[in-house]
Amino acid sequence: MRATYMYSAGDVRVIDVPDPVIQQRTDAVVRVTGSCICGSDLHPFHNLPALPGGKSMGHEFVGVVEDIGADVATVRKGDFVIAPFAWSDGTCDFCQEDLQTSCRHGGFWNANGVYGGQAEAVRVPLADGTLVRVPVGEDSELLPSLLTLSDVYGTGYHAALKGGVDERTSVTVIGDGAVGLLAVLSARQLGAQRIILMGRHKKRTDLGVEFGATDVVAERGEEGIAKVRELTGGDGTHVVLEAVGHMPAYEQAIGVVRPGGVISRVGVPQYLDAPVGFSSLFGPNITLTGGPAPARAYIERLLPGVLSGKVNPGKVFDQTVTLDQVPDGYRAMDNRDALKVLIR
Amino acid sequence: MRATYMYSAGDVRVIDVPDPVIQQRTDAVVRVTGSCICGSDLHPFHNLPALPGGKSMGHEFVGVVEDIGADVATVRKGDFVIAPFAWSDGTCDFCQEDLQTSCRHGGFWNANGVYGGQAEAVRVPLADGTLVRVPVGEDSELLPSLLTLSDVYGTGYHAALKGGVDERTSVTVIGDGAVGLLAVLSARQLGAQRIILMGRHKKRTDLGVEFGATDVVAERGEEGIAKVRELTGGDGTHVVLEAVGHMPAYEQAIGVVRPGGVISRVGVPQYLDAPVGFSSLFGPNITLTGGPAPARAYIERLLPGVLSGKVNPGKVFDQTVTLDQVPDGYRAMDNRDALKVLIR
Numbered sequence: 230m231r232a233t234y235m236y237s238a239g240d241v242r243v244i245d246v247p248d249p250v251i252q253q254r255t256d257a258v259v260r261v262t263g264s265c266i267c268g269s270d271l272h273p274f275h276n277l278p279a280l281p282g283g284k285s286m287g288h289e290f291v292g293v294v295e296d297i298g299a300d301v302a303t304v305r306k307g308d309f310v311i312a313p314f315a316w317s318d319g320t321c322d323f324c325q326e327d328l329q330t331s332c333r334h335g336g337f338w339n340a341n342g343v344y345g346g347q348a349e350a351v352r353v354p355l356a357d358g359t360l361v362r363v364p365v366g367e368d369s370e371l372l373p374s375l376l377t378l379s380d381v382y383g384t385g386y387h388a389a390l391k392g393g394v395d396e397r398t399s400v401t402v403i404g405d406g407a408v409g410l411l412a413v414l415s416a417r418q419l420g421a422q423r424i425i426l427m428g429r430h431k432k433r434t435d436l437g438v439e440f441g442a443t444d445v446v447a448e449r450g451e452e453g454i455a456k457v458r459e460l461t462g463g464d465g466t467h468v469v470l471e472a473v474g475h476m477p478a479y480e481q482a483i484g485v486v487r488p489g490g491v492i493s494r495v496g497v498p499q500y501l502d503a504p505v506g507f508s509s510l511f512g513p514n515i516t517l518t519g520g521p522a523p524a525r526a527y528i529e530r531l532l533p534g535v536l537s538g539k540v541n542p543g544k545v546f547d548q549t550v551t552l553d554q555v556p557d558g559y560r561a562m563d564n565r566d567a568l569k570v571l572i573r
Numbered sequence: 574m575r576a577t578y579m580y581s582a583g584d585v586r587v588i589d590v591p592d593p594v595i596q597q598r599t600d601a602v603v604r605v606t607g608s609c610i611c612g613s614d615l616h617p618f619h620n621l622p623a624l625p626g627g628k629s630m631g632h633e634f635v636g637v638v639e640d641i642g643a644d645v646a647t648v649r650k651g652d653f654v655i656a657p658f659a660w661s662d663g664t665c666d667f668c669q670e671d672l673q674t675s676c677r678h679g680g681f682w683n684a685n686g687v688y689g690g691q692a693e694a695v696r697v698p699l700a701d702g703t704l705v706r707v708p709v710g711e712d713s714e715l716l717p718s719l720l721t722l723s724d725v726y727g728t729g730y731h732a733a734l735k736g737g738v739d740e741r742t743s744v745t746v747i748g749d750g751a752v753g754l755l756a757v758l759s760a761r762q763l764g765a766q767r768i769i770l771m772g773r774h775k776k777r778t779d780l781g782v783e784f785g786a787t788d789v790v791a792e793r794g795e796e797g798i799a800k801v802r803e804l805t806g807g808d809g810t811h812v813v814l815e816a817v818g819h820m821p822a823y824e825q826a827i828g829v830v831r832p833g834g835v836i837s838r839v840g841v842p843q844y845l846d847a848p849v850g851f852s853s854l855f856g857p858n859i860t861l862t863g864g865p866a867p868a869r870a871y872i873e874r875l876l877p878g879v880l881s882g883k884v885n886p887g888k889v890f891d892q893t894v895t896l897d898q899v900p901d902g903y904r905a906m907d908n909r910d911a912l913k914v915l916i917r
Contacts, residue, residue: 323832323833326833328832328833328858330858331832331833331857331858391858391860488667488672488675489667489670489672489675494855497851497855498849498850498851498855500849500850501848501849501850501852501853502846502847502848502849502850503846503847503849503850504845504846505842505844505845505846505847505849505861506842506844506845506846506847507841507842508845509845510861510864511838511841511842511863511864511865512864512865513675513864514672514674514675514735514862514863514864514865514867515864516735516860516861516862517849517854517860517861517862518858518860518861518862519855519858520854520855520856520857520858520859521855521856521858523858
């Protein structure tokens with residue numbers, strides 16, 4: 230089959246690899262009908278050191294079950310399924326606590342003999358815990374929205390949930406990528422009445438407004454902070470959802486959070502240390518939370534809205550490529566020509 | 574009157590200063606019957622640069638109202654009162670949200686013309702918002718426990734409350750100072766069944782056991798982390814209450830917190846930046862919270878337990894000095910001869 234590998238920063242290729250097969254009694258093999266390129270895939274696209282053997286790519290996919298191991302009970306051949314960006318057993322204490330990203334027997338795609346979703350097919354370990362069957366055909370027009378449940382929608386929702394967003398909290402969202410926009414959508418779903426979106430790409434922030442943002446601040450840094458404070462009577466917002474991962478976004482979050490408030494991070498931090506002392510977090514009693522979303526935990530919760538058409542998170546996809554065009558898709562996202570690229 | 578001033582690291586003097594008088598219609602003057610030296614007073618005792626005019630000291634006191642301004646309505650001359658370590662109006666939105674440390678019109682002792690509690694008397698601004706009247710005489714044997722409501726008990730309670738401690742959470746407390754020990758007491762009050770106290774002063778950790786600690790770990794650093802993990806099946810505890818404020822305590826907190834858990838800091842951080850990246854906080858979805866306790870918010874809540882004798886937080890005082898002996902008290906706390914020094 231064909232699969233996407235990255236060999237060094239900027240060097241993405243679609244190559245021939247052996248078809249995946251069942252290895253464990255708990256495995257399934259899924260034929261991928263939709264996958265995508267993630268903002269977080271751009272980090273190795275910028276930084277990956279040369280790897281002669283390459284590294285398989287992709288951690289978001291939906292598809293049809295092609296084969297199952299002897300112990301798989303919850304999905305069957307022919308089922309349409311969503312795979313979250315971490316695989317997990319669904320039975321350990323962390324999974325039971327809805328922290329599947331810390332599953333005792335789980336892991337992430339593209340590591341330890343498990344390969345990625347930017348491919349024709351994937352071997353899925355612990356299929357019963359990992360996959361969620363959805364009662365739609367593989368040609369469903371809902372595919373883009375269903376695919377967002379694999380990562381970006383669940384990640385935006387995780388940000389809002391961990392941030393404690395409700396009808397009484399004002400919210401700032403930092404970042405107008407797919408996760409930031411779906412953090413806006415999620416904050417709205419959780420009841421927020423005031424949602425300030427910080428982003429400077431009008432096409433994207435327009436979608437943010439459609440998703441529920443009440444204000445857009447295009448300025449960054451000190452100027453952006455001043456603008457948000459001006460919009461909030463000088464105080465900043467109760468909650469800040471940080472969907473970028475770079476230090477300036479962290480600093481911006483500290484600048485716009487209200488005393489006693491919460492900064493919820495879902496952008497993968499591209500730094501090790503950051504300000505947490507008296508003048509940043511401690512003095513004003515700011516809480517810092519977030520992390521990789523247990524997307525698996527949110528699929529059932531968010532699915533009804535998607536199936537009913539009440540929400541349409543799939544609007545974050547603004548470009549579609551075939552598998553062989555994936556390298557072009559990376560470039561389009563890197564150039565910001567595309568917000569998020571769907572692979573069909 | 575006599576009052577305590579610090580002139581540089583290690584140089585504490587009790588000097589003569591003018592008696593405090595009412596300056597604003599919302600002021601009260603309180604004759605101090607009990608005050609104390611705080612672990613946080615040791616930071617300037619170690620680091621204060623030379624100040625020719627000195628700096629008044631003390632932010633924890635109880636006493637008797639001597640005089641009130643024309644607008645003061647909730648306390649009268651002769652009332653016994655507790656003063657929390659921040660003064661506040663009690664009416665602004667932050668006060669209403671129980672974040673009196675961020676009061677829009679409040680402040681801290683020993684700043685901006687407001688002086689400290691290690692003195693014979695104190696001018697208390699915004700007396701209606703700040704002071705809590707307690708129906709006891711000034712010779713009450715409960716004075717030490719009532720005095721802890723000024724700071725250390727409320728601070729320990731804040732740690733536990735912000736950490737989300739309840740009957741389902743396991744807890745590690747880092748630090749066997751007065752705040753750490755009262756964090757143990759508070760965690761027990763909030764229902765925690767498993768409380769591991771990290772501290773190496775047996776006399777103090779013995780009091781921690783009396784307050785509710787189920788395990789004591791005397792080891793520090795990697796060894797201490799390994800010990801806590803061994804006690805918790807390898808995982809660490811759901812909540813870590815950090816009552817020290819130095820970087821090794823922060824690192825220890827990261828080492829002993831369970832994935833998905835909470836680090837709640839009340840030790841005033843003596844650092845600006847700290848690890849918050851993928852391998853420390855983000856990857857395992859750790860929440861970092863805490864800050865200066867809104868002690869004012871907790872006085873009414875914690876008072877019944879103190880008045881009934883059900884809890885005895887005043888046991889953290891193991892040495893008593895007169896006001897003129899305060900410099901000796903600083904030295905005793907600095908040498909760790911005293912856990913906490915009461916001034917009568």
